[in-house]
Amino acid sequence: MLDPVVLPTLYFISVFQLILQAGVVFYAYRVTKLTGSFRAWTLIIVAFTILTIRNVVSLFLSLSLPADQLASLIDSVGVVTIIASSAVNVAAGVALFLGMFGLVKRFENQSKTP
Numbered sequence: 001m002l003d004p005v006v007l008p009t010l011y012f013i014s015v016f017q018l019i020l021q022a023g024v025v026f027y028a029y030r031v032t033k034l035t036g037s038f039r040a041w042t043l044i045i046v047a048f049t050i051l052t053i054r055n056v057v058s059l060f061l062s063l064s065l066p067a068d069q070l071a072s073l074i075d076s077v078g079v080v081t082i083i084a085s086s087a088v089n090v091a092a093g094v095a096l097f098l099g100m101f102g103l104v105k106r107f108e109n110q111s112k113t114p
Helices: 007-035 039-064 066-075 080-113
Strands: none
Touching: 007 039, 007 066, 007 080, 066 080
16 A cells, blocks of 8 residues: 555655756746757757656646556555656756756856946
């Protein structure tokens, strides 16, 4: 049987990852506004957008599953494995978000200096 704390925790992690991913797309778009658009950067933004859409679809699909099916799926993979994987994904999301935020700040500062 699945611990009642695990499922809400996994949903929270999924929503948090989605917020980080949306922030990455937002800041990537802002970098484009500051630096201009070129093919490579546009493709990177498209990739971030597709990943964000994938995370939204994944969250809605997991929310649509009956709780007992989701519990058996989590039990089959293992709670520790899922939480470890989620922790790595959150760490990567935070790093990517902070990196994009830093790029925006750097380009904003460069455009303000004469």
